[in-house]
Amino acid sequence: MELLLPCLYSFMGCVGYCLVFNIRMRKRMLLLASLGGAVGWCVYLLCGWLQNDITQSFAAILAVAAYSEIMARLQKSPATVYLIVGLIPLVPGGGIYYTMEYCINGDMMNFMNTGIHTLGIAGALAIGILLVSACVRILNNIQRRKRRETA
Amino acid sequence: MDYNELLHVSADVGSELLESGAETYRVEESVYRLVSAYGAREANVFAVPTCIIVSITLGDGSTVSKTRRIYARGTNLDRIDLLNALCRRICRGEVPLEEAYGELEAIRRLGGSPPARRCAGYVLIAFSFALFFGGTLADAGCAAVIGLAMFFVVFALERWKANAVFVNIIASGVTMMLAVAAVGLGLGQNIDKMVIGALMNLVPGVAITNAMRDIMAGDYLAGQARLTEALLTAAAMALGAGAALAVARML
Numbered sequence A: 001m002e003l004l005l006p007c008l009y010s011f012m013g014c015v016g017y018c019l020v021f022n023i024r025m026r027k028r029m030l031l032l033a034s035l036g037g038a039v040g041w042c043v044y045l046l047c048g049w050l051q052n053d054i055t056q057s058f059a060a061i062l063a064v065a066a067y068s069e070i071m072a073r074l075q076k077s078p079a080t081v082y083l084i085v086g087l088i089p090l091v092p093g094g095g096i097y098y099t100m101e102y103c104i105n106g107d108m109m110n111f112m113n114t115g116i117h118t119l120g121i122a123g124a125l126a127i128g129i130l131l132v133s134a135c136v137r138i139l140n141n142i143q144r145r146k147r148r149e150t151a
Numbered sequence B: 001m002d003y004n005e006l007l008h009v010s011a012d013v014g015s016e017l018l019e020s021g022a023e024t025y026r027v028e029e030s031v032y033r034l035v036s037a038y039g040a041r042e043a044n045v046f047a048v049p050t051c052i053i054v055s056i057t058l059g060d061g062s063t064v065s066k067t068r069r070i071y072a073r074g075t076n077l078d079r080i081d082l083l084n085a086l087c088r089r090i091c092r093g094e095v096p097l098e099e100a101y102g103e104l105e106a107i108r109r110l111g112g113s114p115p116a117r118r119c120a121g122y123v124l125i126a127f128s129f130a131l132f133f134g135g136t137l138a139d140a141g142c143a144a145v146i147g148l149a150m151f152f153v154v155f156a157l158e159r160w161k162a163n164a165v166f167v168n169i170i171a172s173g174v175t176m177m178l179a180v181a182a183v184g185l186g187l188g189q190n191i192d193k194m195v196i197g198a199l200m201n202l203v204p205g206v207a208i209t210n211a212m213r214d215i216m217a218g219d220y221l222a223g224q225a226r227l228t229e230a231l232l233t234a235a236a237m238a239l240g241a242g243a244a245l246a247v248a249r250m251l
Helices: A004-020 A026-050 A053-075 A079-090 A093-105 A108-150 B003-020 B024-037 B077-091 B097-109 B115-132 B137-159 B164-184 B191-199 B205-216 B220-250
Strands: B042-048 B051-057 B063-069
Touching (some): A004 A026, A004 A079, A026 A053, A026 A079, A026 B077, A053 A079, A079 A108, A079 B077, A079 B205, A093 A108, A093 B220, A108 B205, B003 B024, B003 B042, B003 B051, B003 B063, B003 B077, B024 B042, B042 B220, B115 B137, B137 B164, B137 B191, B164 B191, B164 B220, B191 B220, B205 B220
Antiparallel strands (some): B042 B051, B051 B063
């Protein structure tokens, strides 16, 4: 239950994003894209033993990016479609909010702490996306070369 | 082969992709492949988030080119997928050039997400993420109403062609004020959960994702532009919500 409910909420939130970004039921894209968000959060929670939300976010974004690339191959549609939606639950919305609140309260110590921590999460997300799209690029090039050699 | 026609079709596909929020390398590669599939001897495509240039060298060695400035930018992921599918079919030689324009028009006619759908999206996002970040059901209910109000603010400001940073400042300010009011009236308990949930609507997810993918693809100029967009949006959200919170504390 502790695992299921947050994943369900992130799925619902992603459905909302699909509505805003005009992802339709064509090719079941709405469900598959939203499922990416749930997968990401599931991995985040399963990595709870790491006790570090930056590493957890990193693991989760790797899962989301890999999921997006796999879906892109299966569905023959761009990976970004799945990645943009799947990323949303991992965005440190809470961190940004509390950073702002500490700033308004004049609590400089906590402001710096939370701010840098939030930046860390954002950085982990960025590096995760970079890493997976770099690997996919390399794999694509290898595949292309093989095809050219056989042709 | 009518090269003027080819130039128009390719510039249209490119600018539609850019306006729908595709990554730069996808735009450049799609247009390049499209032009090559129709038999251009050499093709060069340059795209940044605000402009696309297509230059084609013909069989007889003469060169034609077209520049298209992009003003409006939104997110329409369905259109990116449809255009991508069209480009794949063109590359396989299934679509003659005369028909390509008609197909493009058909995709265009589908339009973006209608306001009612977007509105439902805003409400659902605010509701789910308020729960997601640990709010109670009452908080989520308030967040849903705030999301609805936020949609009308964003919709109206976009209609008046307000600048994106300004829209974000106003929308997050309104969100914060409504959340403070909701707690003041005893409708919800946690201002923070409500506001975080509702503000998830404004999070620059497209800008972050595309910035990273653009930078990885070597399009540093486009990546930097999108990164700036992401940072400015986040700063505008914090500024609007922060200013509203400060005002609410003074009252």
